[in-house]
Amino acid sequence: MLEFDAVTKRFGPVLALDRCTFAARPGRLTGFLGPNGAGKTTAMRAVFGLVEPDAGQARWRGDPITPAERARFGYMPEERGLYPRMMVAEQLVYLGRLCGGAGADVRKRVDGWLDRLGLADRARDKLDTLSHGNQQRVQLIAALVNEPELLVLDEPFSGLDPLAMAAMADLLRELAAAGTTVLFSSHQLDLVEDLCEDVVIIDHGRVVLAGELAELRAAVPQRFVDVRYRDGATAHVPVDRATELEAVVAAIGRTSDVVSFSFQPPTLSDLFRRAVAA
Amino acid sequence: MSGPGLRQVWLVAAREMRERSRSRAFRASLLVMLLVVVGMIVVPALLEGRDGPKDVGLTGAVPAELAAVLEAQGQAVETPLRLHRYDTLGAGQQAVRDGDVDVLVVDARRLEWQRSTDEQLRALVTGAIQLVAVRERAAAAGISPDDLAAVVAPVPVEEVELGRVAGRSPDDEAAAFVMTVLLFIAISTYGNLVLTGVVAEKASRVVEVLLARMPARRLLAGKVAGIGLLGLAQVALTAVVGLVAMAAVGTVDIPAARGGVVAWAVVWFVLGYAVYAVAYGTLGSLASRTEDAQTVAGPVIAVLLVCYFASFAAIGSPETGWATFLSYFPATAPMAMPNRIAMGAAAWWEPVVAVAVSVAAIDGLIRLGGRVYSGAVLHSGPTLKLRDAWRRTPGPGRPRGVALGLHRPAHR
Numbered sequence: 001m002l003e004f005d006a007v008t009k010r011f012g013p014v015l016a017l018d019r020c021t022f023a024a025r026p027g028r029l030t031g032f033l034g035p036n037g038a039g040k041t042t043a044m045r046a047v048f049g050l051v052e053p054d055a056g057q058a059r060w061r062g063d064p065i066t067p068a069e070r071a072r073f074g075y076m077p078e079e080r081g082l083y084p085r086m087m088v089a090e091q092l093v094y095l096g097r098l099c100g101g102a103g104a105d106v107r108k109r110v111d112g113w114l115d116r117l118g119l120a121d122r123a124r125d126k127l128d129t130l131s132h133g134n135q136q137r138v139q140l141i142a143a144l145v146n147e148p149e150l151l152v153l154d155e156p157f158s159g160l161d162p163l164a165m166a167a168m169a170d171l172l173r174e175l176a177a178a179g180t181t182v183l184f185s186s187h188q189l190d191l192v193e194d195l196c197e198d199v200v201i202i203d204h205g206r207v208v209l210a211g212e213l214a215e216l217r218a219a220v221p222q223r224f225v226d227v228r229y230r231d232g233a234t235a236h237v238p239v240d241r242a243t244e245l246e247a248v249v250a251a252i253g254r255t256s257d258v259v260s261f262s263f264q265p266p267t268l269s270d271l272f273r274r275a276v277a278a
Numbered sequence: 279m280s281g282p283g284l285r286q287v288w289l290v291a292a293r294e295m296r297e298r299s300r301s302r303a304f305r306a307s308l309l310v311m312l313l314v315v316v317g318m319i320v321v322p323a324l325l326e327g328r329d330g331p332k333d334v335g336l337t338g339a340v341p342a343e344l345a346a347v348l349e350a351q352g353q354a355v356e357t358p359l360r361l362h363r364y365d366t367l368g369a370g371q372q373a374v375r376d377g378d379v380d381v382l383v384v385d386a387r388r389l390e391w392q393r394s395t396d397e398q399l400r401a402l403v404t405g406a407i408q409l410v411a412v413r414e415r416a417a418a419a420g421i422s423p424d425d426l427a428a429v430v431a432p433v434p435v436e437e438v439e440l441g442r443v444a445g446r447s448p449d450d451e452a453a454a455f456v457m458t459v460l461l462f463i464a465i466s467t468y469g470n471l472v473l474t475g476v477v478a479e480k481a482s483r484v485v486e487v488l489l490a491r492m493p494a495r496r497l498l499a500g501k502v503a504g505i506g507l508l509g510l511a512q513v514a515l516t517a518v519v520g521l522v523a524m525a526a527v528g529t530v531d532i533p534a535a536r537g538g539v540v541a542w543a544v545v546w547f548v549l550g551y552a553v554y555a556v557a558y559g560t561l562g563s564l565a566s567r568t569e570d571a572q573t574v575a576g577p578v579i580a581v582l583l584v585c586y587f588a589s590f591a592a593i594g595s596p597e598t599g600w601a602t603f604l605s606y607f608p609a610t611a612p613m614a615m616p617n618r619i620a621m622g623a624a625a626w627w628e629p630v631v632a633v634a635v636s637v638a639a640i641d642g643l644i645r646l647g648g649r650v651y652s653g654a655v656l657h658s659g660p661t662l663k664l665r666d667a668w669r670r671t672p673g674p675g676r677p678r679g680v681a682l683g684l685h686r687p688a689h690r
Contacts, residue, residue, distance in 0.1 A: 050486065
């Protein structure tokens with residue numbers, strides 16, 4: 001389990017992290033959300049010692065994170081970057097060995113990942129001869145090459161086409177199912193809603209909402225009634241969760257014209273807007 | 279440094295060596311360097327070889343013995359002379375103008391040259407003329423050729439070069455001079471590679487991936503070590519090729535430096551390079567773009583130049599307090615201490631102490647550099663100020679634990 005305990009970081013006049021406290025649990029996907037400049041990247045960097053907190057602590061399995069633990073973490077920074085003139089496989093083996101693996105094991109893992117992501121034939125090419133999408137894949141392998149127990153991905157979905165996005169989502173699900181703790185940031189709330197069990201929403205360096213997504217949604221006293229009629233008209237009505245469904249249905253009228261009807265807790269988008277606006 | 283730390287430093291160093299030795303730019307520059315060295319040795323030898331046999335023109339009244347004496351003298355100093363006779367002065371002068379002969383001897387009393395005088399040839403020809411004249415006069419005075427030979431037999435005169443310092447030859451002085459120049463060139467060349475390497479890693483943003491895996495000081499140490507080892511190999515290869523070329527053309531005219539002096543020069547190359555390379559790397563981390571690399575490294579280049587000239591100035595006076603200070607100060611020691619060693623001005627323990635001082639300075643620089651580095655490498659945009667980079671990472675000295683205690687209760 002990754003825990004942030006009141007982590008505070010100030011850059012000059014800017015309070016980037018303000019007693020930031022949350023947890024990411026093993027075997028689950030945790031979405032890390034927040035508007036631009038909320039402190040997501042700073043928090044992720046703090047996990048890897050790239051940012052030294054002024055106060056508070058990031059912990060892994062209850063203990064402060066040391067370089068030995070970081071060797072079992074994977075990180076994909078927001079600013080993607082690898083050696084442009086280095087051969088793909090060699091570069092990945094180098095990055096894997098920096099985490100402490102034996103050469104032969106790392107090489108085998110690299111080959112496995114290259115194979116799986118369809119890059120086996122590019123293994124001996126220089127990175128900068130690859131397309132943008134393929135470079136992104138290599139960057140992802142760089143984060144996975146040490147079989148991390150904790151995977152931290154900063155905006156892993158940005159710049160991906162819909163197919164690559166789906167492949168990335170499947171991969172993350174698979175890793176989480178295998179027991180990896182996965183924390184990733186994203187602005188694509190639909191995707192996060194679809195993918196994550198847990199979310200952490202951060203604003204101005206402070207955690208404004210955190211927990212299991214289903215519980216967070218259920219905890220909101222509002223429900224939304226969405227109705228679509230045969231002539232294309234729609235209705236979006238917030239009601240209290242205590243409202244009887246029958247009363248709602250009765251209130252709709254013209255029941256014979258209804259194409260679809262839903263009575264739902266707020267979406268992640270709604271939660272996000274409420275949390276950040278507050 | 280712990281086991282995994284050393285392993286990471288070695289991995290970084292190995293990558294530097296592998297990637298750089300593979301690059302076309304490196305191979306091309308190495309080839310050019312080797313060609314220049316071989317050329318510098320072989321071309322003068324070839325030019326020297328060309329002025330082997332000399333052409334001497336004779337015109338006007340020529341003593342009967344002169345031709346024979348000239349040839350004998352030429353043989354004696356291994357400069358074969360080819361003699362050409364010209365019936366008229368005009369024909370002889372034309373031959374000089376055309377470059378057919380190197381010198382024209384007129385009436386055995388005047389030498390005519392096309393342009394500058396060839397001192398060796400002049401000595402040879404005038405010597406022969408004098409000898410012939412002396413023989414003629416001796417014969418006229420009734421002295422037998424044997425008596426004459428005994429009279430004019432040369433007295434051997436020995437030559438000794440004292441140099442400026444007792445106990446050391448000018449060869450040692452020349453060796454010290456050459457070493458200071460070479461150390462300066464090597465330090466600035468390979469220091470610059472560290473600088474551009476650091477900036478390139480920052481510009482390509484790979485540095486964030488790397489620093490998530492290891493502390494900045496290991497990355498810096500590995501990079502400096504890798505480029506240094508490659509540089510050492512390159513210098514060694516050049517030296518070997520140079521020696522082979524010299525042996526091949528037979529002009530072993532290098533200052534005959536003592537083995538110990540050369541060994542110390544290698545030690546000081548390593549230390550001097552490390553001091554400056556760490557400084558180059560640290561300042562390099564402040565720039566975000568390759569174009570800014572030289573600008574941020576300005577202070578190191580300035581310090582290196584000042585230290586170079588200071589060390590240079592101290593070559594002639596290795597016994598002074600000033601030279602002694604320079605030979606201990608880490609920024610100047612690599613260039614000043616080899617000189618004092620070569621000049622025999624340093625007691626045996628002095629270089630040992632100076633090495634210890636330098637090693638301590640390098641260790642400190644790597645720590646300082648690592649801190650600036652980690653503060654600066656994740657900063658993109660305009661070039662960072664050194665002071666700001668320092669402040670971006672709170673050092674281990676700050677009372678972090680106190681602040682931490684406020685937010686964290688004692689239970690765990």
